Amino acid sequence: MIVPKVSRRTRSWIVCLGFLTAGPAAALAADCPGHPDALGTSRTIVVDPREHPRIGTMQYRETLPLRDHEVVLTFDDGPLPKYSNQVLQILANECIKATFFTIGKQAQANPEGVRKLVAAGHTVGTHSYSHPLTFEKMPIEKAQAEIDGGIASVTAAMTDPAALAPFFRIPGLLRAEGVENLLASRGIQVWSADFPADDWRHVSPERVYQLAIQRLEAKGKGVLLLHDIQPRTVAALPKIIRELKARGYRIVHVVPATADRPATPTEPVEWLLHPPSENVAVVRWPRIPSFVFTRSETLRAPLLSDLNAELPRQAASSHWGIAKAGAENLPVPSRDLFEIKEGSLEVLLTASRHAATRLAPANTADAVSSRKAKGRGRAVAVATHGGQHAQASRATAKRTARNANASAARPTKLASLKKRQQQ
Numbered sequence: 001m002i003v004p005k006v007s008r009r010t011r012s013w014i015v016c017l018g019f020l021t022a023g024p025a026a027a028l029a030a031d032c033p034g035h036p037d038a039l040g041t042s043r044t045i046v047v048d049p050r051e052h053p054r055i056g057t058m059q060y061r062e063t064l065p066l067r068d069h070e071v072v073l074t075f076d077d078g079p080l081p082k083y084s085n086q087v088l089q090i091l092a093n094e095c096i097k098a099t100f101f102t103i104g105k106q107a108q109a110n111p112e113g114v115r116k117l118v119a120a121g122h123t124v125g126t127h128s129y130s131h132p133l134t135f136e137k138m139p140i141e142k143a144q145a146e147i148d149g150g151i152a153s154v155t156a157a158m159t160d161p162a163a164l165a166p167f168f169r170i171p172g173l174l175r176a177e178g179v180e181n182l183l184a185s186r187g188i189q190v191w192s193a194d195f196p197a198d199d200w201r202h203v204s205p206e207r208v209y210q211l212a213i214q215r216l217e218a219k220g221k222g223v224l225l226l227h228d229i230q231p232r233t234v235a236a237l238p239k240i241i242r243e244l245k246a247r248g249y250r251i252v253h254v255v256p257a258t259a260d261r262p263a264t265p266t267e268p269v270e271w272l273l274h275p276p277s278e279n280v281a282v283v284r285w286p287r288i289p290s291f292v293f294t295r296s297e298t299l300r301a302p303l304l305s306d307l308n309a310e311l312p313r314q315a316a317s318s319h320w321g322i323a324k325a326g327a328e329n330l331p332v333p334s335r336d337l338f339e340i341k342e343g344s345l346e347v348l349l350t351a352s353r354h355a356a357t358r359l360a361p362a363n364t365a366d367a368v369s370s371r372k373a374k375g376r377g378r379a380v381a382v383a384t385h386g387g388q389h390a391q392a393s394r395a396t397a398k399r400t401a402r403n404a405n406a407s408a409a410r411p412t413k414l415a416s417l418k419k420r421q422q423q
């Protein structure tokens with residue numbers, strides 16, 4: 001779908017590259033008319049999705065081949081005129097080129113917004129048709145329809161459809177191998193990120209600014225994930241950019257390789273955040289997605305993330321003993337990590353038993369019957385409450401753990417008890 005359009009896209013990019021290959025200084029502040037103090041765009045890199053199909057260290061082994069203190073800005077979920085236009089103006093004032101992951105439905109509602117992105121020289125990728133937060137579990141046919149629907153809608157909004165980049169970001173970063181393989185087979189690059197700034201949460205613009213800078217400083221370079229549909233992002237962006245400049249960071253623009261525009265030559269090691277070293281532990285990948293976005297039908301109001309705001313952090317710190325002081329620099333675990341699936345009574349009971357097993361050594365036969373009775377009670381209660389399974393299961397698991405801790409007399413299996421009695 002994208003490949004046949006390469007030649008036309010190439011032509012459109014040649015003009016752009018002629019400007020960019022004039023050297024890093026060409027796009028810097030001096031060339032930002034009316035904005036002598038602009039941060040500018042220091043260089044452009046051309047990437048080949050077929051050589052590097054997945055990027056972003058939040059989830060993948062590789063990320064973009066950036067040098068120290070280089071940053072790529074990305075914006076998801078637009079275009080939404082009210083805020084996207086302000087983001088565009090802020091970037092224009094700083095002569096910054098970014099990458100936008102647009103949603104098909106948004107493009108249908110605001111095709112002019114897509115054309116503005118292209119006209120301003122930004123890279124435009126896609127982010128599905130309707131932003132479902134189920135990519136990790138939906139049938140591959142449905143995922144394909146979402147991907148294709150997004151590409152078709154965004155392409156239809158463009159004056160030159162070849163301007164679309166074969167870059168895709170999975171909604172909510174809810175990755176699935178089948179989806180990634182599908183995208184890779186079609187030459188579409190999956191973009192995770194290196195750090196978010198939590199701008200989809202109900203936090204202040206000041207907090208978005210702080211997180212963006214702190215997380216960037218922690219990695220020294222990388223792909224920043226933002227949203228051009230959030231007022232707090234609009235409010236935070238100028239300060240983020242000013243701080244990037246003050247700290248010596250440089251903006252990098254990313255464009256896709258084409259038949260006539262080869263990828264920027266790189267060594268494999270440049271696609272790793274840090275070169276391998278005997279002193280640095282190797283990170284397994286892919287990681288668990290570290291956050292959940294808003295539901296597609298409420299793109300402007302991060303309702304799900306409200307629910308997500310506190311619970312996983314508390315659970316993470318108490319569960320694994322992560323120090324709270326440093327927690328803000330750590331990825332926030334997904335809700336799904338702590339959620340027992342709806343309707344899965346078996347899973348719930350197994351989890352409860354597991355918690356009791358770990359926390360309470362076996363002692364008496366009375367405790368066995370007592371526990372079994374309570375277990376039956378819980379099973380009935382949970383089964384009765386239908387749609388509240390997820391919440392009920394979490395609460396039950398917590399109660400179970402507390403009870404087990406308090407009594408310290410909770411055996412788990414009759415078999416293990418008999419074995420102890422025999423000893």
Ligand SMILES: [Zn+2]
Pocket residue numbers: 076077127131171172293
């Ligand atoms: Zn999104």
